Amino acid sequence: xxxxxxxxxxxxxxxxxxxxxxxxxxxxxxxxxxxxxxxxxxxxxxxxxxxxxxxxxxxxxxxxxxxxxxxxxxxxxxxxxxxxxxxxxxxxxxxxxxxxxxxxxxxxxxxxxxxxxxxxxxxxxxxxxxxxxxxxxxxxxxxxxxxxxxxxxxxxxxxxxxxxxxxxxxxxxxxxxxxxxxxxxxxxxxxxxxxxxxxxxxxxxxxxxxxxxxxxxxxxxxxxxxxxxxxxxxxxxxxxxxxxxxxxxxxxxxxxxxxxxxxxxxxxxxxxxxxxxxxxxxxxxxxxxxxxxxxxxxxxxxxxxxxxxxxxxxxxxxxxxxxxxxx
Amino acid sequence: xxxxxxxxxxxxxxxxxxxxxxxxxxxxxxxxxxxxxxxxxxxxxxxxxxxxxxxxxxxxxxxxxxxxxxxxxxxxxxxxxxxxxxxxxxxxxxxxxxxxxxxxxxxxxxxxxxxxxxxxxxxxxxxxxxxxxxxxxxxxxxxxxxxxxxxxxxxxxxxxxxxxxxxxxxxxxxxxxxxxxxxxxxxxxxxxxxxxxxxxxxxxxxxxxxxxxxxxxxxxxxxxxxxxxxxxxxxxxxxxxxxxxxxxxxxxxxxxxxxxxxxxxxxxxxxxxxxxxxxxxxxxxxxxxxxxxxxxxxxxxxxxxxxxxxxxxxxxxxxxxxxxxxx
DNA sequence: ATGAAAGCGCTAACAC
DNA sequence: GTGTTAGCGCTTTCAT
Numbered sequence: 001x002x003x004x005x006x007x008x009x010x011x012x013x014x015x016x017x018x019x020x021x022x023x024x025x026x027x028x029x030x031x032x033x034x035x036x037x038x039x040x041x042x043x044x045x046x047x048x049x050x051x052x053x054x055x056x057x058x059x060x061x062x063x064x065x066x067x068x069x070x071x072x073x074x075x076x077x078x079x080x081x082x083x084x085x086x087x088x089x090x091x092x093x094x095x096x097x098x099x100x101x102x103x104x105x106x107x108x109x110x111x112x113x114x115x116x117x118x119x120x121x122x123x124x125x126x127x128x129x130x131x132x133x134x135x136x137x138x139x140x141x142x143x144x145x146x147x148x149x150x151x152x153x154x155x156x157x158x159x160x161x162x163x164x165x166x167x168x169x170x171x172x173x174x175x176x177x178x179x180x181x182x183x184x185x186x187x188x189x190x191x192x193x194x195x196x197x198x199x200x201x202x203x204x205x206x207x208x209x210x211x212x213x214x215x216x217x218x219x220x221x222x223x224x225x226x227x228x229x230x231x232x233x234x235x236x237x238x239x240x241x242x243x244x245x246x247x248x249x250x251x252x253x254x255x256x257x258x259x260x261x262x263x264x265x266x267x268x269x270x271x272x273x274x275x276x277x278x279x280x281x282x283x284x285x286x287x288x289x290x291x292x293x294x295x296x297x298x299x300x301x302x303x304x305x306x307x308x309x310x311x312x313x314x315x316x317x318x319x320x321x322x323x324x325x326x327x
Numbered sequence: 328x329x330x331x332x333x334x335x336x337x338x339x340x341x342x343x344x345x346x347x348x349x350x351x352x353x354x355x356x357x358x359x360x361x362x363x364x365x366x367x368x369x370x371x372x373x374x375x376x377x378x379x380x381x382x383x384x385x386x387x388x389x390x391x392x393x394x395x396x397x398x399x400x401x402x403x404x405x406x407x408x409x410x411x412x413x414x415x416x417x418x419x420x421x422x423x424x425x426x427x428x429x430x431x432x433x434x435x436x437x438x439x440x441x442x443x444x445x446x447x448x449x450x451x452x453x454x455x456x457x458x459x460x461x462x463x464x465x466x467x468x469x470x471x472x473x474x475x476x477x478x479x480x481x482x483x484x485x486x487x488x489x490x491x492x493x494x495x496x497x498x499x500x501x502x503x504x505x506x507x508x509x510x511x512x513x514x515x516x517x518x519x520x521x522x523x524x525x526x527x528x529x530x531x532x533x534x535x536x537x538x539x540x541x542x543x544x545x546x547x548x549x550x551x552x553x554x555x556x557x558x559x560x561x562x563x564x565x566x567x568x569x570x571x572x573x574x575x576x577x578x579x580x581x582x583x584x585x586x587x588x589x590x591x592x593x594x595x596x597x598x599x600x601x602x603x604x605x606x607x608x609x610x611x612x613x614x615x616x617x618x619x620x621x622x623x624x625x626x627x628x629x630x631x632x633x634x635x636x637x638x639x640x641x642x643x644x645x646x647x648x649x650x651x652x653x654x
Numbered sequence: 655a656t657g658a659a660a661g662c663g664c665t666a667a668c669a670c
Numbered sequence: 671g672t673g674t675t676a677g678c679g680c681t682t683t684c685a686t
Contacts, residue, residue, distance in 0.1 A: 001439075001465055003663055014673045019665060026666090027671055044463050046440040050380040051663035055678045059377070069396060070406035070602070079397035082423050091437070094421060096409050110418070112328075113373040136371050138328050246606065253608035275397070276603045279573065281580035330679055341657045346681060353682090354655055378679035382662045 002043040011039035053115050061091035062302055063111030063119040067098045072274035080295030088303055101129045108133055118302030120144050124188040140305035144298040146188045152311045154297040155189045161287040161319040162196025165241045165269045170204050172267050172327050174239030177208040182243035227254045245270035245277045245286055267327040282325035293317045329370040338366035380442050388418035389629055390438030390446040394425045399601035407622030415630055428456045435460055445629030447471050451515040467632035471625040473515045479638040481624040482516045488614040488646040489523025492568045492596045497531050499594050499654050501566030504535040509570035520570055554581045572597040572604045594654040609652035620644045
């Protein structure tokens with residue numbers, strides 16, 4: 001790997017000049033610039049980001065803590081963060097941890113050690129863990145999806161999402177609703193969906209019941225068992241509001257396999273609008289989270305903090321009911 | 328952010344000593360070690376990875392070029408690479424580019440500038456682009472999923488996959504097969520699936536036809552159009568071998584929406600075994616790619632090269648037919 | 655066992 | 671317009 005010195009030598013100038021053309025900063029004569037550019041190309045020179053980061057004290061990369069990639073919801077988030085960061089001239093460094101206090105701390109530590117100029121945290125943890133971590137991150141810190149006390153947070157309008165879903169089900173004639181909450185451990189703010197659901201049911205005087213898909217049991221098999229139990233325990237059930245599209249899809253599959261007609265016998269609405277939701281049959285009615293806006297707001301927030309601007313403490317991104325064929 | 332100097336001062340030792348305990352290298356008296364550790368904890372010290380990388384000349388991170396996160400297949404790959412790298416003590420730096428010569432070069436450039444100790448490239452590009460890039464990457468370079476000439480490559484046994492899928496369909500009584508190839512631009516090695524399909528069809532004297540899902544048209548809508556056309560043009564068709572589970576799922580949905588019974592009227596087998604494949608109804612018969620093995624082999628290969636070992640030029644990971652309910 | 659000092663590749667004053 | 675130089679935070683000889 002050639003260095004700035006090599007380039008300088010080859011171009012017959014000093015490293016300062018090379019640095020100037022590299023950063024387009026300071027005055028450089030056209031000839032010098034030409035020579036430098038030629039040398040850079042010829043030597044296949046790539047400025048060492050480590051050295052740059054070291055001397056500048058920062059990195060123009062944003063660190064992102066994500067529970068995992070291999071889940072449609074989180075991978076949408078990852079994709080959009082990446083895209084938005086790039087648009088703003090930032091790189092992103094992902095640190096994966098499905099949770100656990102120790103691991104989370106390691107993630108943050110890794111990000112800090114990597115001199116990221118800000119961190120986007122995408123899921124919850126216990127409040128104590130937070131207080132400890134947030135207190136001395138030392139870099140701009142924002143929460144996405146889950147809101148954290150004392151940290152600028154970006155969340156979806158989950159209350160609205162819950163209302164939309166529930167009202168829609170009721171408007172379609174459902175009298176006996178079941179709600180399956182998602183992984184509240186990861187996405188604490190999602191409990192707003194549940195609250196809204198309950199409230200709407202009460203308001204409209206509709207029978208309801210709530211089940212929780214346990215964090216530790218988020219594998220397909222465990223959901224299958226849960227879904228099985230739900231159908232068994234609720235023979236009257238004519239509508240399901242699932243807190244994510246994966247579970248919703250599994251409900252659809254189960255219902256179909258048991259000979260239920262959708263939506264005639266049972267109506268199902270999901271949450272998230274991941275891409276498969278429109279691809280399955282029947283295509284899933286769901287609440288769409290606006291991944292692009294979510295990510296953009298998060299990136300924008302850390303960029304703002306970096307530039308000394310005070311970001312909103314809480315930003316709520318609208319959701320949208322996407323009516324398809326399961327209702 | 329406290330530095331090694333702060334720690335040294337606080338512990339009453341020199342920075343060399345701090346460095347020694349940091350790296351567990353060289354002799355340090357127990358007292359000194361205690362003091363240093365205390366100081367580090369107290370100052371919440373995180374060694375600057377940039378500085379370390381700079382002086383060591385490397386990073387212990389592996390760079391990965393990925394077309395996108397928000398696709399079940401690629402996100403599985405990303406997840407497994409991340410996991411395996413971590414197991415081997417490496418970090419991973421993702422660089423996202425859906426293709427395009429310029430962008431690809433930027434990705435590689437970014438990775439190089441970031442001093443990654445090796446690069447895993449996960450999709451194809453034109454041979455010229457490759458020759459240019461590979462020639463002077465300067466770091467270990469391995470290809471995953473797609474095989475690249477002159478580069479250690481890890482691929483799935485796509486020939487076997489094609490055979491398995493086709494034979495299965497024929498064994499189930501299909502007489503009129505259609506194959507939908509995937510994005511050959513991204514996954515060049517996938518054409519082996521098509522070759523194997525053709526060969527098997529010929530061998531068994533089964534009518535067949537091939538359609539290609541065009542790269543530029545990989546959105547759901549375009550696929551819908553393609554699938555629509557396929558059904559229209561092939562009224563006799565009784566079996567589909569799709570080169571990825573997304574398209575397969577869309578075929579299932581389309582067939583169902585048109586009143587076909589699956590598998591009685593039409594049998595469908597996909598490719599990849601992404602997680603939704605088992606969650607839809609009917610659950611999809613498919614060829615499972617072994618993400619974990621794929622990723623492990625790739626990570627292992629770059630680690631090997633880093634350590635001076637010569638890796639196999641081509642590693643072929645077995646695939647598996649997963650029989651579910653669409654056949 | 656420990657410290658002083660050189661230097662990794664680069665940027666940013668500061669001189670000329 | 672250009673070069674010299676002092677670090678950025680760390681590792682690593684080399685003395686002691």
